[in-house]
Amino acid sequence: MLATIMQAIDTTIANVALPHIQGSLSAAQDQITWVLTSYIVAAAIMTPLTGWLAGAFGIKRVFLISVAGFTVASALCGLADSLAQMVLFRLLQGVCGAALMPLSQAVLLRINPPERHGQAMAVWGTGAMVGPIAGPALGGWLTDNYNWRWVFYINLPVGIIAFLGILFFIHETRHARRERFDFFGFGALAIAIGALQMLLDRGELKDWFHSTEIWVEMTVASLALYLFVVHTITTSERPFLNRDLLRDPNFVTGNVLMFFIGVIMFATLALQPTMLQQLMNYPVATAGLVIAPRGIGTMAAMFLVGRIINRVDIRLLILSGLALTAISLYQMSGFTLVIDEQPIVVSGLVQGFGLGFVFVPLSTIAFATLPRSVLTQGTAVFSLTRNIGSSIGIAILEALFVENSQIVHSRLVEHLRPDNPLAHPPYLMAPYSLSTSTGIAALNAEVTRQAQMVAYIDDFKLMMVIALLAAPLLLLLRKPRVARVAGPVAPE
Numbered sequence: 001m002l003a004t005i006m007q008a009i010d011t012t013i014a015n016v017a018l019p020h021i022q023g024s025l026s027a028a029q030d031q032i033t034w035v036l037t038s039y040i041v042a043a044a045i046m047t048p049l050t051g052w053l054a055g056a057f058g059i060k061r062v063f064l065i066s067v068a069g070f071t072v073a074s075a076l077c078g079l080a081d082s083l084a085q086m087v088l089f090r091l092l093q094g095v096c097g098a099a100l101m102p103l104s105q106a107v108l109l110r111i112n113p114p115e116r117h118g119q120a121m122a123v124w125g126t127g128a129m130v131g132p133i134a135g136p137a138l139g140g141w142l143t144d145n146y147n148w149r150w151v152f153y154i155n156l157p158v159g160i161i162a163f164l165g166i167l168f169f170i171h172e173t174r175h176a177r178r179e180r181f182d183f184f185g186f187g188a189l190a191i192a193i194g195a196l197q198m199l200l201d202r203g204e205l206k207d208w209f210h211s212t213e214i215w216v217e218m219t220v221a222s223l224a225l226y227l228f229v230v231h232t233i234t235t236s237e238r239p240f241l242n243r244d245l246l247r248d249p250n251f252v253t254g255n256v257l258m259f260f261i262g263v264i265m266f267a268t269l270a271l272q273p274t275m276l277q278q279l280m281n282y283p284v285a286t287a288g289l290v291i292a293p294r295g296i297g298t299m300a301a302m303f304l305v306g307r308i309i310n311r312v313d314i315r316l317l318i319l320s321g322l323a324l325t326a327i328s329l330y331q332m333s334g335f336t337l338v339i340d341e342q343p344i345v346v347s348g349l350v351q352g353f354g355l356g357f358v359f360v361p362l363s364t365i366a367f368a369t370l371p372r373s374v375l376t377q378g379t380a381v382f383s384l385t386r387n388i389g390s391s392i393g394i395a396i397l398e399a400l401f402v403e404n405s406q407i408v409h410s411r412l413v414e415h416l417r418p419d420n421p422l423a424h425p426p427y428l429m430a431p432y433s434l435s436t437s438t439g440i441a442a443l444n445a446e447v448t449r450q451a452q453m454v455a456y457i458d459d460f461k462l463m464m465v466i467a468l469l470a471a472p473l474l475l476l477l478r479k480p481r482v483a484r485v486a487g488p489v490a491p492e
Contacts, residue, residue, distance in 0.1 A: 002162035003067055004127045006155055007100040010074070010093070011039075012135030012295075016273040016288040017148040024148065025083045029274070030204045033398045036270055037391040038087045041197045042094025044387030045190045048240070048380040050099040052181040054106065060172040063103045067166060069096030071159025078152035101128065107170060133295035136273070140288020185240030188228035193388060195221035200395035204402050241381065242374045251378060253476040254366025255385040257318070260470040261358055262389025264325060264463045267397045268332075268351065269294075275456050276344070279337060279449055290341050294348035301356025309361060315474045317361040322471050324354030329464035333457050337449060365477055397459045404455035405448075412447045 014021070014035060022032040053062045073093035080086040105124060112120040142150040199217040206214050232239045245251055272291055276282040282290070305317060328351035331343060363382065370378050416423050416434065423434055432446065433439025 004104040013139035016139045020148040039090045039094040040391040043098040046098035066099040074155035078149040136288040136291040140285040144285040182240035192224035204399040259389035262386040263393030266390035267393040294352035297349040297352025298356040301353045314361045321357030326467040332460040409451035
């Protein structure tokens with residue numbers, strides 16, 4: 001449980017500290033999100049390897065190495081002095097952290113008898129939800145009272161206690177044989193995901209396809225994806241992506257929906273802290289507190305869904321969740337630079353509640369018609385899809401934010417000319433002025449704030465459209481004869 005809580009908190013605790021990390025490491029707005037996307041991508045790529053590693057080397061050994069590696073990587077993140085170091089150490093943290101939640105589930109299921117599995121998974125799910133709830137508030141408090149480096153140092157005592165607990169109290173498992181793993185398919189997909197993420201992360205910085213680097217990354221991503229698809233279709237041995245998964249319409253549609261949910265869930269968490277602190281001048285602790293209700297809404301919805309999921313059509317539950325998510329994003333598109341905390345808290349609660357109405361029902365219906373022989377691989381692919389959607393969503397929306405900020409800024413300053421009567425007193429009051437350098441600087445700063453607020457609103461509107469466009473996909477889902485929850489799929 002300590003390992004689960006440590007990994008769950010780390011997915012959100014760094015978000016509210018991003019503006020402080022950005023200033024300390026001298027990173028641009030579109031660069032600082034690499035701190036988030038590098039972790040998500042590394043965890044996404046390594047998650048499918050967890051089952052094979054546990055089977056090959058034993059759960060205890062892999063668990064110990066993962067906890068130790070995650071703890072050391074956290075300390076290195078706290079010591080980072082440059083953006084390159086931070087991204088490298090976050091990659092290491094993601095590689096080690098990918099196995100923590102799956103192995104925590106495996107251990108809990110192994111040490112509890114079948115009649116207690118439901119209770120054990122309920123406790124595990126509660127621990128997994130600590131991250132979205134406690135992460136932003138804890139990150140804000142640590143940053144405000146100490147500094148952003150303690151956001152990572154906080155993992156050290158927890159990791160050490162978890163390591164000692166695993167070492168002394170968990171018994172090793174021996175496996176009679178090692179399952180075959182498709183390393184070629186896995187490697188091709190990993191290269192495709194990594195190259196695509198590099199393209200999206202560095203596209204705005206390199207002026208997209210005017211840069212040779214971007215063309216190289218696109219070529220590598222396309223070639224690796226082509227090799228992965230051809231290999232999956234033609235190989236006679238068991239491929240990394242089992243072809244039986246692609247024959248199940250519920251699973252395929254569920255993955256597409258989870259991709260879109262991943263875009264909305266993590267992109268919002270990446271955008272909001274910077275907006276609150278840099279544009280609205282919220283203290284970092286206050287920013288963490290007003291974001292935390294989002295996690296409370298998700299947890300409340302998941303408890304409610306657990307009680308009604310077998311009484312209501314699952315597709316209606318997912319539709320309700322998407323509708324609530326779209327409503328919350330519509331509320332967020334009405335944010336201004338002078339709003340108080342109430343609209344932020346309310347929209348966060350509504351969005352969290354909506355996302356909670358999607359997670360469990362979507363995983364249930366996606367896995368309900370899968371053959372048991374591919375269920376384990378299906379859960380790994382499902383998690384991979386969510387993480388890819390999250391990293392791609394953050395990269396695209398952050399790039400759009402930077403570009404739209406520049407476009408809106410240029411349009412606003414078009415009217416700030418000496419020949420415009422409205423650009424002079426009494427209409428334009430101090431400290432703003434077109435005749436002094438300090439007045440021009442103050443005017444430019446305010447125009448920049450307004451332009452960035454418009455860019456944030458445009459991003460929220462785009463996510464609202466994504467939520468609405470995802471809803472028709474529910475028509476492709478077939479109602480399972482017997483609803484079966486394949487296991488809690490907690491938002492990471």
